[in-house]
Amino acid sequence: MNNDRSQSTHSHASCWYSFAxxxxxxxxxxxxxxxxxxxxxxxxxxxxxxxxTGQNWTTPTGATAYGGANxxxxxxxxxxxxxxGFNLSIPDSSTIxxxxxxxxxxxxxxxxxxxxxxANLTLNGSAANGTWKTALAQNTTMTLNTVGAxxxxxxxxxxxxxxxxxANFGLLITDDNTTAGQIYIDYAYLSVDYTPPxxxxxADPTVTISANQNANQGGTNNYTVSVTSNDTTGCSNTTxxxxxxxxxxxxxxxxxxxxxxxxxxPIDPGDTLTMLLAHxxxxxxxxxxxxxxxxxxxxxxxxxxxxxxxxxxxVTDGYIPSSSITSPLNNAVLNLASASPTTISxxxxxxxxxxxxxxxxxxxxxxxxxxxxxxxxxxxxSATANWSYNxxxxxxxxxxxxxxxxxxxxxxxxxxxxxxxMVTVDRVRPGVSSTVPTxxxxxxxxxNAVTINWNENVDCASVTTxxxxxxxxxxxxxxxxSGTQAVFTPSGQNTGTGYTVTASTxxxxxxxxxxxxxxxWGYTTAGGAPAPDPPTGLSxxxxxxxxxxxxxxxxxxxxxxxxxxxxxxxxxxxxxxxxLDPATTYTDNNAPLSNTVYYWTVxxxxxxxxxxKPTAVMGKTSLHKGYNMxxxxxxxxxxxxxxxxxxxxxxxxxxxxxxxxxxxxxxxxVKPNTLTPGKSVFTWAWxxxxxxSGSGTANGSSITVSLLPGWNMISNQTASNMNSISSTWxxxxxxxxxxxNGTAPFSVPVIGGAISWWDGNTYDTGNIVSNPxxxxxxxxxxxxxxxxxxxxxxx
Amino acid sequence: MRTLIRTFTIIAAIxxxxxxxxxxxxxxxxxxxxxxxxxxDYCVIGMNKNATDGFDNAYDTLAPGGNMNGTYIxxxxxxxxxxxxxxxxxxxxxxxxxxxxxxxxxxTNLPAGTVLTMEALKKGAPIPESVMISVExxxxxxxTELTSAPYQFTxxxxxxxxxxxxxxxxKVKSPASGHTSGDATQQ
Numbered sequence: 001m002n003n004d005r006s007q008s009t010h011s012h013a014s015c016w017y018s019f020a021x022x023x024x025x026x027x028x029x030x031x032x033x034x035x036x037x038x039x040x041x042x043x044x045x046x047x048x049x050x051x052x053t054g055q056n057w058t059t060p061t062g063a064t065a066y067g068g069a070n071x072x073x074x075x076x077x078x079x080x081x082x083x084x085g086f087n088l089s090i091p092d093s094s095t096i097x098x099x100x101x102x103x104x105x106x107x108x109x110x111x112x113x114x115x116x117x118x119a120n121l122t123l124n125g126s127a128a129n130g131t132w133k134t135a136l137a138q139n140t141t142m143t144l145n146t147v148g149a150x151x152x153x154x155x156x157x158x159x160x161x162x163x164x165x166x167a168n169f170g171l172l173i174t175d176d177n178t179t180a181g182q183i184y185i186d187y188a189y190l191s192v193d194y195t196p197p198x199x200x201x202x203a204d205p206t207v208t209i210s211a212n213q214n215a216n217q218g219g220t221n222n223y224t225v226s227v228t229s230n231d232t233t234g235c236s237n238t239t240x241x242x243x244x245x246x247x248x249x250x251x252x253x254x255x256x257x258x259x260x261x262x263x264x265x266p267i268d269p270g271d272t273l274t275m276l277l278a279h280x281x282x283x284x285x286x287x288x289x290x291x292x293x294x295x296x297x298x299x300x301x302x303x304x305x306x307x308x309x310x311x312x313x314x315v316t317d318g319y320i321p322s323s324s325i326t327s328p329l330n331n332a333v334l335n336l337a338s339a340s341p342t343t344i345s346x347x348x349x350x351x352x353x354x355x356x357x358x359x360x361x362x363x364x365x366x367x368x369x370x371x372x373x374x375x376x377x378x379x380x381x382s383a384t385a386n387w388s389y390n391x392x393x394x395x396x397x398x399x400x401x402x403x404x405x406x407x408x409x410x411x412x413x414x415x416x417x418x419x420x421x422m423v424t425v426d427r428v429r430p431g432v433s434s435t436v437p438t439x440x441x442x443x444x445x446x447x448n449a450v451t452i453n454w455n456e457n458v459d460c461a462s463v464t465t466x467x468x469x470x471x472x473x474x475x476x477x478x479x480x481x482s483g484t485q486a487v488f489t490p491s492g493q494n495t496g497t498g499y500t501v502t503a504s505t506x507x508x509x510x511x512x513x514x515x516x517x518x519x520x521w522g523y524t525t526a527g528g529a530p531a532p533d534p535p536t537g538l539s540x541x542x543x544x545x546x547x548x549x550x551x552x553x554x555x556x557x558x559x560x561x562x563x564x565x566x567x568x569x570x571x572x573x574x575x576x577x578x579x580l581d582p583a584t585t586y587t588d589n590n591a592p593l594s595n596t597v598y599y600w601t602v603x604x605x606x607x608x609x610x611x612x613k614p615t616a617v618m619g620k621t622s623l624h625k626g627y628n629m630x631x632x633x634x635x636x637x638x639x640x641x642x643x644x645x646x647x648x649x650x651x652x653x654x655x656x657x658x659x660x661x662x663x664x665x666x667x668x669x670v671k672p673n674t675l676t677p678g679k680s681v682f683t684w685a686w687x688x689x690x691x692x693s694g695s696g697t698a699n700g701s702s703i704t705v706s707l708l709p710g711w712n713m714i715s716n717q718t719a720s721n722m723n724s725i726s727s728t729w730x731x732x733x734x735x736x737x738x739x740x741n742g743t744a745p746f747s748v749p750v751i752g753g754a755i756s757w758w759d760g761n762t763y764d765t766g767n768i769v770s771n772p773x774x775x776x777x778x779x780x781x782x783x784x785x786x787x788x789x790x791x792x793x794x795x
Numbered sequence: 796m797r798t799l800i801r802t803f804t805i806i807a808a809i810x811x812x813x814x815x816x817x818x819x820x821x822x823x824x825x826x827x828x829x830x831x832x833x834x835x836d837y838c839v840i841g842m843n844k845n846a847t848d849g850f851d852n853a854y855d856t857l858a859p860g861g862n863m864n865g866t867y868i869x870x871x872x873x874x875x876x877x878x879x880x881x882x883x884x885x886x887x888x889x890x891x892x893x894x895x896x897x898x899x900x901x902x903t904n905l906p907a908g909t910v911l912t913m914e915a916l917k918k919g920a921p922i923p924e925s926v927m928i929s930v931e932x933x934x935x936x937x938x939t940e941l942t943s944a945p946y947q948f949t950x951x952x953x954x955x956x957x958x959x960x961x962x963x964x965x966k967v968k969s970p971a972s973g974h975t976s977g978d979a980t981q982q
Contacts, residue, residue: 365906365907365908366906366907394906395832396832396905396906396909397831397832397909397910398908398910399906399907399908399909399910400907400908401906401908428832456910626863626864627863627864660880662880662881663857663859663880663881664859664860664861664881665860682863711859737853740852740853741852741853742852749852752852752856752857753851753852753853753854753855753856754856754857754858754885754886756858756859758863760864761834761835761836761864761868762835762836762837762858762869763858763859763885765839765856765858765885765886767853767854767856767886768853769853769854770919781858781859783857783880785852785880
């Protein structure tokens with residue numbers, strides 16, 4: 001039998017054949033599940049079954065070809081027309097999935113429901129082996145009847161390709177026993193659907209191990225060994241025997257015995273299974289030691305032995321070194337008596353088996369670690385390293401510092417700040433900040449308590465009736481002491497008597513720092529003699545910032561003198577000092593600001609009575625050590641800063657604004673060759689011994705300067721304070737407050753509302769609307785908010 | 796009869812002041828000074844009848860930036876919402892009200908643990924007796940009255956934030972009569 005479809009005729013049969021074939025292929029493509037081939041038995045193209053017999057059939061061979069005589073049957077029995085010998089050539093071990101029979105025929109007689117054709121399959125050429133299938137036959141009209149399907153084995157099982165290839169495999173056709181008339185078969189053919197056998201091809205597996213690893217001493221490297229079966233799918237699964245090769249062999253001093261299962265599987269063809277290869281490093285392993293390994297799958301009947309790639313395990317340092325601080329001790333207090341630099345020292349060591357200490361670093365109060373000096377680094381193994389660090393103690397008041405040390409071993413591993421202590425640094429001496437009664441207080445109730453406040457906590461053990469005394473001597477008890485305050489109570493005081501209380505340098509703060517000098521002040525109890533005359537001959541000398549000395553002529557009958565300071569010669573607060581007669585000088589070491597005019601006056605006292613204040617003396621404090629914002633109140637045109645102020649003013653700087661997008665940064669300080677009246681400069685003073693003074697050609701009472709966008713350094717060009725600038729200064733010829741408030745002729749604010757003078761610590765800022773005094777010899781910043789220049793008339 | 800009516804009117808006004816919690820407006824200004832280890836800076840807070848709670852060029856002051864010292868403490872108040880030429884202000888005046896709060900930012904390069912002192916000092920005129928200025932302790936929320944005593948705190952970082960409350964919150968006794976003065980807050 002020829003199965004080539006091209007040999008089919010252009011008949012109904014070939015049409016059905018083509019349609020069935022295409023449908024089968026489409027189903028196969030769509031399902032994609034298994035390979036199904038269609039063998040084809042076609043009687044229409046002359047591929048006549050080699051056998052066509054049938055008892056009681058007329059012309060049985062008529063059913064072997066299209067057209068011509070028909071095989072006919074008209075008998076009360078159910079004799080079969082046997083068509084066989086289709087000569088199929090399906091692979092013998094194929095699995096037959098289904099058989100479809102196409103029978104072209106018709107019937108006569110009977111009814112539409114009783115005129116039926118029956119069909120079955122035979123494996124031995126005679127007996128029906130399957131289940132009978134029935135198709136209705138059209139009355140006298142030749143019709144192609146289809147029975148069976150691609151997945152219908154007609155009730156049979158286990159039918160092989162060899163069975164259908166057999167010459168005895170055939171189609172049985174008969175009529176239904178109930179058919180009253182005849183049936184006629186023109187021809188019939190078969191379609192056999194089958195799954196061809198799957199082949200098996202063996203191939204060596206693929207064996208791989210994951211990448212190299214390092215392991216700390218005492219650690220373990222876990223590698224993944226992967227085995228992939230490369231057999232084709234027709235093969236059965238395989239369990240592979242596996243071995244490993246270690247170099248050097250383990251266990252040894254550096255590695256414990258490595259572990260790997262002895263087999264892996266079963267692995268289906270194409271599948272991959274993994275297993276664990278572990279290398280454990282001994283705790284005492286040598287840093288840098290290596291172990292290489294590869295895995296091997298053993299050969300078997302179908303596979304050769306296969307080696308994996310080789311991996312390397314390297315030993316790394318697994319020990320973190322430690323360090324400790326031995327000096328200073330935890331919670332130590334470092335004061336002015338402590339050496340500075342003070343030595344921070346300690347030890348460090350690596351764990352047994354470690355690589356040794358390479359270096360030590362310390363951290364004081366946060367920030368980065370810095371290197372300490374190690375006297376014997378690098379060490380080996382667990383040997384102790386000795387280290388030290390010189391710490392220059394800061395001048396701070398009772399500040400806690402966390403000190404940490406950190407050791408790094410030769411392998412680069414380090415502790416996370418293992419040494420960890422806290423120390424307190426206090427290198428500022430305590431000072432008296434206020435007292436009750438205040439200095440020079442009069443009419444104090446007899447035996448009133450005396451309160452002393454320091455500027456930091458004091459060691460109350462150092463505050464005693466010996467370290468804090470009162471003269472004239474009276475009974476004197478310490479009532480309380482806590483924190484920054486101590487209270488003493490006198491008894492036996494006289495009325496109208498001046499008393500001087502002295503806190504000596506025996507008083508210390510909690511860190512043990514003593515007061516830099518004794519502090520004494522006086523007050524007078526209520527009652528007593530009439531007030532003496534005010535002192536005369538007031539004068540000033542030594543006008544440094546921290547040492548202006550006030551002198552006066554002593555007054556007869558005075559017991560002591562009160563000294564007062566004012567910044568405006570109008571407002572006087574409490575006395576800033578008190579000295580006992582016959583002293584006639586007082587050093588004011590607490591003037592608040594540099595390069596600033598102050599007024600001093602002195603009263604004479606007699607017990608609780610105090611004289612009136614005589615006319616004050618005026619003086620100006622010296623410059624601040626550091627930057628000062630200065631000017632000269634006379635015509636400095638074409639004069640250099642050094643000509644006007646002295647050679648120390650060589651370091652003078654003028655802010656040159658370049659716009660006001662960001663007034664703080666959009667500009668630079670430039671070194672001016674000459675000064676300009678109405679402008680000011682920053683000048684660096686190396687000490688506090690310089691007091692600005694001098695004279696020259698006076699400027700006019702009014703001067704106009706240009707204000708660039710941004711900050712501008714200006715000054716009072718006259719020798720007197722300007723105290724009404726909000727009403728006297730002009731911007732572009734109009735009142736400055738209009739420029740500040742953005743009122744006519746200005747549409748928006750163009751000038752900042754304040755002026756600022758650098759006082760050595762900060763910019764002392766005053767609102768122009770409040771008329772801050774603008775002093776000669778000082779310099780001030782003023783802000784031009786606009787994007788264009790304006791003029792400022794200073795007057 | 797007219798005298799009776801006038802008397803009634805005055806009494807009614809006083810009652811109304813008490814009932815509404817009103818207070819007698821008075822300008823004040825104060826320096827909030829922060830100092831330690833020889834460095835200091837200050838902010839200025841205040842209330843002024845001509846000021847608003849927004850930006851007042853005549854009262855809310857800008858200062859030049861940059862520190863001319865190695866060791867510094869700075870005090871600023873941030874007002875980006877004012878959209879002025881800078882966000883950092885040294886002075887912030889408000890309109891009259893019973894009390895208000897100011898958020899100040901203290902920056903320093905002094906080491907952690909350094910003790911700083913915060914004080915309320917007069918700027919020009921003395922701070923009226925009716926004015927109370929207090930700072931809220933950041934950790935506990937406790938208020939410390941700066942107009943009575945300085946407040947000490949330790950440096951915890953380069954930037955520290957504080958809330959200052961100020962206003963006419965004190966009753967002031969008249970030495971002569973012992974009655975509440977006209978400057979005082981009516982509570």
